[in-house]
Amino acid sequence: MVHLNKTCMKNCTDSHNIVLDGECFQECNEHSVQSTCRCPENRPYIENRTCVFNGSDQSQELHNETCVTEIPNADQKEYIYINKTKCVEWCPDDKPFICDSGIGFTSDCVNNSNNRGNKICLTKCPANRIVYNNVCISYCPKYLYEDYSFQKQCFDTCPKGTLHSNGQICHTYYPQTRYEYTSCQSQYYCVNTCPDNTYNNGTYCVEYCSDGQFLKNNACLSNCSEHEYIQNIEYNTERKGNECVQECKTDLVLYKGVCVDYCPEELPLLLNRTCVKECPPEKDILAMRRTLINCLRKFCYVDYFFEYSMCTDICAESEYIYNGSCVNVCPDRLFALNGTCLSVCPQYAPLIQPMAVTLQRIKQIYDDLYMVVVYTETMFECVDSCSYPYGIHDFETKTCVMECPDNRPFVLEVDNTLKCVQQCPSNELLKVHNKTEIRLGEENKTIEIVYCSSYCPEDTYYFNETCLLSCPAEANHIFNGKCVICTKFTLIEGQKVYCVDECPSKFKFINDKVCVDKCPEDKGNVINGHCSKCPAETPFQLEVFFDKDKCLKSCKEDEKIADYSCTNCEDAVSVKCIYSFQCDETVMINHDGKCLKFCPGGYVFLWIGCIRGITALIVSITFVVLSLTIGIYSRVTIMEYARFVHSCFSIPAEIQLVSDQYADIFFNKQQGIDNEVFETRL
Known part of the structure; x- marks a missing residue:
């Protein structure tokens, strides 16, 4: 229910349609009386007796709900503040904070931009303003205290229990406009x-403690407690100081209550990270240590590291006791066992095995610049059984080796132990060759080991009582697990070459005795399953200089002979035509227009060439008869000559006997020479 002129009604009339606190009012206009009219919420201001949303540029102040050019000064009262939509003399208690909207913050005091330039009453200052004497200001002229439970406040002096600190404050002016900018001070x-x-220095926060002060828990103190130590601290690259600590850094040692880089000469030894003059009896082992300080690079300056001797009762896990000191590597002719260097290995660990040790040393480059060098040394240790990579036992020297020596080159497995032997036993005569890659430090090493075995393992091939990983050049084909010289066809599978009696169906063509699935482009013809440059009807190749080779039906067409010296010429494939003088008759035979390896069927080879079988027999008999005739004739002639000499010179009987013997010898030699010539030619 609403009421109009003290009359209750259900709804306001059209002429008085403005409802305020249940009362109907007329909308203000030029004919209405201002005291009895009201403006709706969407047009709350009166300008020229009309309800408007905003006043014009000339009338931005509000006085008694009327837009005016400036706030009036009636009855000597100054209406200088805006509370909601009214000009007031002072801000009420529920809105005690005054915000000046004319200093460049477009919307931080109120959302209504038409109040820009005025002082607005607010319940709380905006987030980017500071409270100072109930005024919301941009910068605090004294000390700014940020009470996050309420708001930022400005004090002439800091509240009790707080610290003075220097900083910066920034503001953004005219945000989200083209005039936006940020200013800091x-x-x-x-x-x-x-x-x-x-750091807390009493009442102020400072960047570093003063000289003579010590830092502890982010506070500057005049001295450290009795149970604390003094340690250097670096505030920045230009300023250093001291701090109180319960324990020195791991790369520092304690000297008279101060953490230092290394022990001085007067107390040269380190005991529990404290400098001492002598080691106590319970820790009488000296261990050399090196500490790198801030050395994150390969090169370091000399003051970045130091070495010291430490008192201990046990060496590090990677060290060994030698003459009362801890060493990284046992000296020559000494063997490591259980952290100690021994001259002889005991019975329970009788074998000597090499061991690689990675070490560091500092190498001087020049002046005070040094370099960290990483290197590897080898020493020997006592073991009960050999292990990788020294898994072979040489019983004669009682050492573990990667490969056997030359005088005991073979490896024999006995009771799961690999041993070096001079000869393989009769039941394991086969020698198996095996290549193994071993990692030594930063390098890989490939070694070849020869094992004794009774059979060739998988992926090895038999050749001359050995099992090889690959066949040698003199027998480079594989046939039934053996290395052979192939007289048939070869089949290539990966890196292995096999010898086969015939090519499989998948590789049905033969190219130079190699089984292939298709012939190469330069041998596109097929003759009896073989790849050939020439077709079957003209199979002979004639090389033509500065032109393409020709294919002939017969080499005789070009007055040449056919060269059958190639590997598969027997099948009339790849046969070339050559001059007769090009046939090497020391190993080949020139016969019937062909340069052959052997005489054809029905022929035999004599010194004069290939002859049919019956003809060769007749020539051989004739040659034998002729040789005998010459031999008999030579003997008769010699005897007659001897008689003639005897009759002329009356040779004594003794000389006569010698002459007869000489004649026999000469005859035998002559006949022997003739026979040798015959045999050679035959």
């Missing part, structure tokens, strides 16, 4: 705890 703060990288 120094600001003093009141803080409960000092910001990062600053």
Whole structure:
């Protein structure tokens, strides 16, 4: 229900349709009386007796709900503040904070931009303003205290229990416009705890403690407690100081209550990270240590590292006791066992095995610049059984080796132990060759080991009582697990070459005795399953200089002979035509227009060439008869000559006997020479 002129009604009339606190009012206009009219919420202001949304540029102030050019000064009262939509003399208690909207913050005091330039009454200052004497300001002229439970406040002095700190405060002007800019200036703060990288020095936060002060728990103190140590601290690259610590850094040692890089000469030894003059009896082993300080690069300056001797009762896991000191490597002719260097290995660990040790040393480059060098040394240790990579036992020297020596080159497995032997036993005569890649430090090493075995393992091939990983050049084909010289056809599978009696169906063509699935482009013809440059009807090849080779039906067409010296010429494939003088008759036979390896069927080879079988027999008999005739004739002639000499010179009987013997010898030699000539030609 609403009421109009003290009359209750269900709804307001059209002429008085403005409802305020249940009462109907007429909308203000030029004919209405201002005291009895009201404006709707969407047009709350009156300008020229009309309800408007905003006043014009000339009338931005509001007085008694009327837009005016300036706030009036009636009865000597100054209406200088705006509370809601009214000009007031002072801000009420529920809105005690005054915000000046004319300093460039477009919308931080109120959302209505028409109030820009005025002082607005607010219940709380905007987030980017600071409370100072109930005024919302941009910068604090004194000390800014940020109470996050309420708002930022400005004090002439910091509240009790807070610290003075220097900082910056920034503001953005005319945000989200083309005139937007940010301005920063120094600001003093009141803080409960000092910001990062600053320290509590009583009432102020400082970047570093003063000389003579010590840093502890982010606070500067005049001295450390009785149970604390003094340690250097670096505030920045230009400023250093001291701090109180319960324990020195791991790369520092304790000397008279101060953490230092290394022990001085007066107390040269280190005991429990404390400098001492002598080691106690319970820790009488000296261990040399090297500490790298801030050396994150390969090259370091000399003051970045130091070496010292430490008192201990046990060496590090990677060290060994030698003459009361800890060493990284046992000296020559000494063997490592259970952290100790021994001159002889005991019975329970009788074998000697090499061991690689990775070490570091500092190498001087020049002046005070040094370099960290990583290197590997080999020493020997006592073991009960050999292990990788020294898995072979040489019983004669009682050492573990990667490969056997030359005088005991073979490896024999006995009771799961690999041993070096001079000869393989009769039941394991086969020698199996095996290549193994071994990792030694940063390098890989490939070694070849020869094992004794009774059979050739898989992926090895038999040749001359050995099992090889690959066949040698003199027998480079594989046939039934053996290395052979192939007289048939070869089949290539990966890196292996096999010898086969005939090519499989998948490789039905033969190219130079190699089984292939198709012939190469330069041998596109097929003769009896063989790849050939020439077709079957003209199979002979004639090389033509500076032109393409020709294919002939017969080499005789070009007055040449056919060269059958190639590997598969017997099948009339790849046969070339050559001159007769090109046939090497020391190994080949020139017969019937062909350069042959052997005489054809029905022929035999004599010194004069290939002859049919019956003809060769007749020639041989004739040659034998002729040789005998010459031999008999030579003997008769010699005897007659001897008689003639005897009759002329009266040769004594003794000389006569010698002459007869000489004649016999000469005859035998002559006949022997003739026979040798015959045999050679035959």
